[in-house]
Amino acid sequence: MKKAYHHGxxxxxxxxxxxxELEERGIEVLSxxxxxxxxxxxxxxxxxxxxxxxxxxTALTAYGYERLGQNLGRARAxxxxxxxxxxxxxxxxxxxxxxxxxxxxxxxxxxxYPNFSDPALDKASMAAFSSFIEDVRRGRKASKPDEExxxxxxxxxxxxxxxxxxxLLTGRMRSVLALDPDRRREAIIDIITVG
Amino acid sequence: MKKAYHHGxxxxxxxxxxxxELEERGIEVLSxxxxxxxxxxxxxxxxxxxxxxxxxxTALTAYGYERLGQNLGRARAxxxxxxxxxxxxxxxxxxxxxxxxxxxxxxxxxxxYPNFSDPALDKASMAAFSSFIEDVRRGRKASKPDEExxxxxxxxxxxxxxxxxxxLLTGRMRSVLALDPDRRREAIIDIITVG
DNA sequence: TGTACATCAGTGAACGCGCGTTCACTGATGTAC
DNA sequence: TGTACATCAGTGAACGCGCGTTCACTGATGTAC
Numbered sequence: 286m287k288k289a290y291h292h293g294x295x296x297x298x299x300x301x302x303x304x305x306e307l308e309e310r311g312i313e314v315l316s317x318x319x320x321x322x323x324x325x326x327x328x329x330x331x332x333x334x335x336x337x338x339x340x341x342x343t344a345l346t347a348y349g350y351e352r353l354g355q356n357l358g359r360a361r362a363x364x365x366x367x368x369x370x371x372x373x374x375x376x377x378x379x380x381x382x383x384x385x386x387x388x389x390x391x392x393x394x395x396x397x398y399p400n401f402s403d404p405a406l407d408k409a410s411m412a413a414f415s416s417f418i419e420d421v422r423r424g425r426k427a428s429k430p431d432e433e434x435x436x437x438x439x440x441x442x443x444x445x446x447x448x449x450x451x452x453l454l455t456g457r458m459r460s461v462l463a464l465d466p467d468r469r470r471e472a473i474i475d476i477i478t479v480g
Numbered sequence: 481m482k483k484a485y486h487h488g489x490x491x492x493x494x495x496x497x498x499x500x501e502l503e504e505r506g507i508e509v510l511s512x513x514x515x516x517x518x519x520x521x522x523x524x525x526x527x528x529x530x531x532x533x534x535x536x537x538t539a540l541t542a543y544g545y546e547r548l549g550q551n552l553g554r555a556r557a558x559x560x561x562x563x564x565x566x567x568x569x570x571x572x573x574x575x576x577x578x579x580x581x582x583x584x585x586x587x588x589x590x591x592x593y594p595n596f597s598d599p600a601l602d603k604a605s606m607a608a609f610s611s612f613i614e615d616v617r618r619g620r621k622a623s624k625p626d627e628e629x630x631x632x633x634x635x636x637x638x639x640x641x642x643x644x645x646x647x648l649l650t651g652r653m654r655s656v657l658a659l660d661p662d663r664r665r666e667a668i669i670d671i672i673t674v675g
Numbered sequence: 676t677g678t679a680c681a682t683c684a685g686t687g688a689a690c691g692c693g694c695g696t697t698c699a700c701t702g703a704t705g706t707a708c
Numbered sequence: 709t710g711t712a713c714a715t716c717a718g719t720g721a722a723c724g725c726g727c728g729t730t731c732a733c734t735g736a737t738g739t740a741c
Contacts, residue, residue: 311592313508317728330685338728394650395590397506414652435655435667441640441674448643455589456596457609460630472630479636480675512695525718533695
């Protein structure tokens with residue numbers, strides 16, 4: 286098969302290879318040159334699709350939020366339709382996303398490199414968050430407060446789920462990490478649902 | 481005043497300048513050379529005190545845990561001695577430490593650079609965590625479970641406080657960030673203490 | 676259907692940059708006698 | 709109290725490295741007529 290000069294799908298290929306490099310080596314040593322090498326393309330080919338290095342990171346982060354949003358949506362759809370079950374399913378999917386894609390999660394939540402005011406990134410992250418927070422809110426039986434005030438119960442649940450994800454993926458909470466997968470899953474659900 | 485050839489206190493000076501550089505510019509662009517320049521010393525002077533670059537980051541992270549531990553201890557001592565008040569005071573101090581030292585907090589909890597198996601770092605982080613978790617446990621009125629099982633209520637409170645800190649410092653939770661300092665403090669306490 | 680030409684997509688060499696580390700060194704300090 | 713000498717603390721030049729970017733380019737594609 287002759288290799289075409291024009292790739293046809295290079296943007297998606299570069300994003301996918303960037304995702305793999307990210308998980309394998311970590312944010313802190315991501316390199317355009319290595320990603321391009323993985324994709325079998327010269328490292329200057331990036332410019333046509335992403336502008337500069339930050340553009341790639343921004344697109345990669347948006348891609349991560351899209352995947353998180355999809356995972357949450359799937360979990361939501363599979364949960365039997367009681368609000369409480371939906372909160373548990375969403376929360377579990379959130380934590381599992383973090384554990385399954387630790388570097389991506391770190392990029393999405395801790396990194397200063399992506400441009401979070403990029404419209405596509407903002408749209409993807411708002412979509413993931415807002416549906417998740419809606420699940421949380423309904424699971425807590427809290428009515429949506431007026432626009433200006435803080436929805437304390439919903440924020441409390443979100444904070445707990447987010448913190449649980451991060452403490453687990455950074456290796457704290459050794460008592461939970463020591464469990465086998467099934468029991469760990471149960472412990473995560475217990476922690477999400479405890480009064 | 482003649483500048484001494486031997487500094488006398490260079491290790492502490494370098495750590496302090498590293499801390500300032502960290503907060504001002506961020507983990508991702510920390511540089512030995514710039515820190516040394518701040519301290520008025522050649523960049524090769526590091527080797528005598530920290531070995532290599534990772535050694536400095538490890539020492540800096542340990543320093544962060546010591547300061548977190550001190551802040552928690554101070555908050556604990558000032559709280560009127562009801563267990564619930566102590567949980568609130570510790571939790572608030574935890575969140576305020578994160579907001580006051582965002583880069584340090586990120587280094588302590590998300591970075592892969594420090595060597596977390598370094599004995600001094602391990603000791604400092606265990607000291608900060610264990611006293612904090614003890615506060616949480618007593619505030620939840622949960623008796624300490626046997627060594628092997630998971631203390632679900634304590635982990636749930638820790639996760640909530642940790643997640644709250646991170647969601648705030650990464651700019652999520654806009655409804656809380658929009659408040660003025662006093663009302664924000666109240667909202668943080670509400671979120672920590674809500675059932 | 677053919678052709679001219681603009682645009683798009685990818686190449687590869689070269690660049691400068693800041694980095695951490697290595698090296699041989701020098702000045703200051705501490706200590707044994 | 710003096711002196712010899714080992715050790716400690718800091719210097720500054722040089723190194724190689726991988727990085728992202730720039731540049732002039734070439735091949736492929738799309739389109740107007």
